[in-house]
Amino acid sequence: MTDTGFVHQQASHCESGVMAAIVRHYGLPLSEPMAFGLASALAFAYLPCIKLAGLPLVSYRMPPRAILRGLQKPLGFSMRFETFRSPEKGAARLDELLDAGKVVGLQASVFWLPFMPPDFRFHFNAHNLLAYGRDAARGDYLLSDPVLEAPVRCARSDLTKARFARGILAPKGLLYYPASPPREPDWKRVLPAAIRKTARVMLGAPITLIGARGIVWMARAVERLPVADPRASKLYIGHLVRMQEEIGTGGGGFRFLYAAFLEEAARLAVRPALAELAGELVEIGDLWREFALAAARMIRDRDPLDPARLGVLLRAQSAREKTFFTALGKAAK
Amino acid sequence: MNIDEVPQEESAVYGGHRKGIYARGVDGRLCLVPSRGWEAEEIVTRQAVEAFEALAAAARERARAGQSSPLEYHMYRARMDVPMLAQASGLWRWRVRRHLRPAVFGKLPPDLRARYAEVLGIELAQLDMVD
Numbered sequence A: 001m002t003d004t005g006f007v008h009q010q011a012s013h014c015e016s017g018v019m020a021a022i023v024r025h026y027g028l029p030l031s032e033p034m035a036f037g038l039a040s041a042l043a044f045a046y047l048p049c050i051k052l053a054g055l056p057l058v059s060y061r062m063p064p065r066a067i068l069r070g071l072q073k074p075l076g077f078s079m080r081f082e083t084f085r086s087p088e089k090g091a092a093r094l095d096e097l098l099d100a101g102k103v104v105g106l107q108a109s110v111f112w113l114p115f116m117p118p119d120f121r122f123h124f125n126a127h128n129l130l131a132y133g134r135d136a137a138r139g140d141y142l143l144s145d146p147v148l149e150a151p152v153r154c155a156r157s158d159l160t161k162a163r164f165a166r167g168i169l170a171p172k173g174l175l176y177y178p179a180s181p182p183r184e185p186d187w188k189r190v191l192p193a194a195i196r197k198t199a200r201v202m203l204g205a206p207i208t209l210i211g212a213r214g215i216v217w218m219a220r221a222v223e224r225l226p227v228a229d230p231r232a233s234k235l236y237i238g239h240l241v242r243m244q245e246e247i248g249t250g251g252g253g254f255r256f257l258y259a260a261f262l263e264e265a266a267r268l269a270v271r272p273a274l275a276e277l278a279g280e281l282v283e284i285g286d287l288w289r290e291f292a293l294a295a296a297r298m299i300r301d302r303d304p305l306d307p308a309r310l311g312v313l314l315r316a317q318s319a320r321e322k323t324f325f326t327a328l329g330k331a332a333k
Numbered sequence B: 001m002n003i004d005e006v007p008q009e010e011s012a013v014y015g016g017h018r019k020g021i022y023a024r025g026v027d028g029r030l031c032l033v034p035s036r037g038w039e040a041e042e043i044v045t046r047q048a049v050e051a052f053e054a055l056a057a058a059a060r061e062r063a064r065a066g067q068s069s070p071l072e073y074h075m076y077r078a079r080m081d082v083p084m085l086a087q088a089s090g091l092w093r094w095r096v097r098r099h100l101r102p103a104v105f106g107k108l109p110p111d112l113r114a115r116y117a118e119v120l121g122i123e124l125a126q127l128d129m130v131d
Helices: A014-025 A032-038 A066-070 A087-099 A156-163 A187-204 A212-223 A230-245 A252-268 A272-299 A307-331 B039-064 B070-077 B082-089 B093-099 B102-106 B110-120 B124-128
Strands: A042-052 A055-061 A079-082 A104-108 A127-135 A140-144 A152-155 A175-178 B019-024 B030-035
Touching: A014 A032, A014 A066, A014 A104, A014 A127, A014 A175, A032 A066, A032 A187, A032 A252, A042 A187, A042 A212, A042 A252, A055 A230, A055 A252, A066 A079, A087 A104, A087 A127, A087 A156, A087 A175, A104 A156, A140 A156, A152 A156, A187 A252, A187 A307, A212 A230, A212 A307, A230 A252, A230 A272, A230 A307, A230 B039, A252 A272, A252 B019, A252 B030, A272 A307, A272 B039, B039 B070, B070 B110, B070 B124, B082 B093, B082 B110, B093 B102, B110 B124
Parallel strands: none
Antiparallel strands: A042 A055, A079 A175, A104 A127, A104 A175, A127 A140, A140 A152, B019 B030
16 A cells, blocks of 8 residues: 555535646645636536527536646646547556556546445536555555545546546546746736736626526526426526535535635735625525525425516626626736 | 525435525625535425426326336436436437337347447446436
């Protein structure tokens, strides 16, 4: 068994948790919110043309792998990514890297990870976790899943199945590790640049389905939900809440996570205005949670199903985020 | 959200785990706070799980009545639908849909049966049964 001296730390989101752990392990102290914000990972997108089990793609962040790739430039290092045609080769390569003492990031399907709580095991292929060693005698991997409180063990066959699940965002056995060590950046330069990029995505994306305006599109779709077909309508609003609140968002559609980043950025870049904006974003996150609560109550018939009321809440969120990211863009000039 | 407002509602869907949420700590700074669950989240998670359970139960009845093949039941039990099963198995959707017919499923060649069993994570012998 190898001991790489790896330290597990819980995170709210898998990708930022994995990347923060990798950067820390390879020499640069970095928090999860810093990994998330520095990679400009916050966003909003409502893409009705892409359907998952008949429901539109709704996302509160940039697409998967944005954080894996996005930290390379600001931290002046490069990541190595490897995918594999055959599961055998993918498993053998992971063994080789672990035996060489490396800590390795992995993409896998949540559904096939036996240590996940059963109710969270859906076919989401873009989950990220770390392998930090293996117990060759028992055939187990030593894994650090950032959304869990403690490291876990996983049988070789189970992990290999999860790494080679097929379908949307198929991981193809993706594994990754730094090819060179990350370096401490000039925070006063990289932080405003990363924040400006997020403000641009939220306000000036070339299609209005992305950013604060996308929330209006989503509101419109919710307002059109038929009250006469409560089952389908409830599945739709439940889906929106799942994308916003379920494991890996840190609550409030990543808004709390990004607020924590802004607070840290205010200190590192010496821009106190960002700390004030962090407080405003926490309030916006709280209001996302209010929307989630209102929707959940309708799903369980504690309140009458009222799509128009949910639409009003969403439109207000769109307006708030528009104001917020305008101010954020100015503060990061 | 402040640290004392982070819901700790012993959620069944967490299976005893705790999940991290960023909230304002006593020192006024945002930090990761472990949460035992939030009812609103539990409702929507259960809703998605129950939707698949209902589909699987209906498919089981249809399979027992000979109106559908056991494959439909196993598909929903693995929390998949036809497009997902088609992608996971590398088959066209229309072929998967055809295999949901009992007569066609009964004549499935061994390699396709093995492929379905593998993709659904069940034993080959289980493929014909609706427990």
